[in-house]
Amino acid sequence: MSKENVISKKEPFARMVKRDHISVGKAWAIRLIAVALSLVVAALVIVAITKQNPIEVYLGIIDGAVGSNRRIWVTIREMMVLLCIAIGLTPAFKMKFWNIGAEGQILMGGTAAAAMMIYFGEKMPNWLLLVVIFVVSGLAGLIWGVIPAIFKAYFNTNETLFTLMLNYVAMQIVTFCIVFWENPSGSNTVGIINAATKGGWFPTIFGNAYTLNVIIVLIITLVVYIYMKYSKQGYEISVVGESQNTARYAGIDVKKVIIRTMMISGAICGIAGAVIVSGASHTISTSTAGGRGFTAIIVAWMSKFNPLAMILVSGFLVFMQQGSIQVASQFGLNENASDIITGILLFFLIGCEFFINYKLEFRKKGEK
Known part of the structure; x- marks a missing residue:
């Protein structure tokens, strides 16, 4: 040699x-x-x-995130929204269906919530209106999620590009709705909805307007955790994600699992849109999602698709984001x-x- x-x-x-x-x-x-x-x-x-001095800067970050009672609750509010979206992405990602369309699903859910607030804000008791808002927002997100799922299941289209492109379609729909509702020339946002009557707004619970946000998102987190870990459908999602051929050999209807899972994923992201519109901003615009749909991908991935771990990861990211905003201003x-x-x-x-x-x-x- x-x-x-x-x-x-x-x-x-x-x-x-x-x-x-x-x-x-x-x-x-x-x-x-x-x-x-x-x-x-x-x-x-x-x-x-x-x-x-960097120590002063980091003290500014802490102050910006939790420096006052109001800042604490704003941080919690933003954390809950990010967590809800990450939870919504989890079933799809676990199935290796790369749902990059959370932004669009949030916008469609938020638009549906805004529509219910505008048209029924003075015609229903607030508790009933909130139920309707959640149902309709979930359905809007579900529809926006099931469209690429059907094409993926039957025509094997690229779900990454499909869901990404639907984000821009959703933005155009939001723009159309805003013009239709208010017709503000050149405006890309609608004013505060029902500012006087607060119809469709989340009620104040335990002295805080964001308590219901926390309750709803934590319930969704727990339900998805149990669903993914202990249910038969959760097991089917894991098998399809590992190998579609193995899933077919085991008798699992892969097309049905893909469509059903994206219905769940889109519905949760749609509900996140309702949480933003009814529970926080009380308005709708093309920036309602605010890039959270993409940040939530990082949260879900870093948490290894464990809904409980996402609480920590989303909390840390929002803490740093809110603190960084304060530092930039300070x-x-x-x-x-x-x-x-x-x-x-x-x-x-x-x-x-x-x-x-x-x-x-x-x-x-x-x-x-």
């Missing part, structure tokens, strides 16, 4: 190897290290931009500064998943 062949057969000094298994504790330790590193890098960026930074801080955090959190799935292995002494 030539010298060149001997050299070519030597093992590299270090290589990345896929892990067979990693403990839950070690996986979360890697994530915590990633969070710590992201905060260090974000501090360096902040110092470079503002020349401020230090007179551009409004995009908060997005930079959040982006650094997400970069490290996404990157650490590589080290959870892979490990660095060094060549043993004397090994060729």
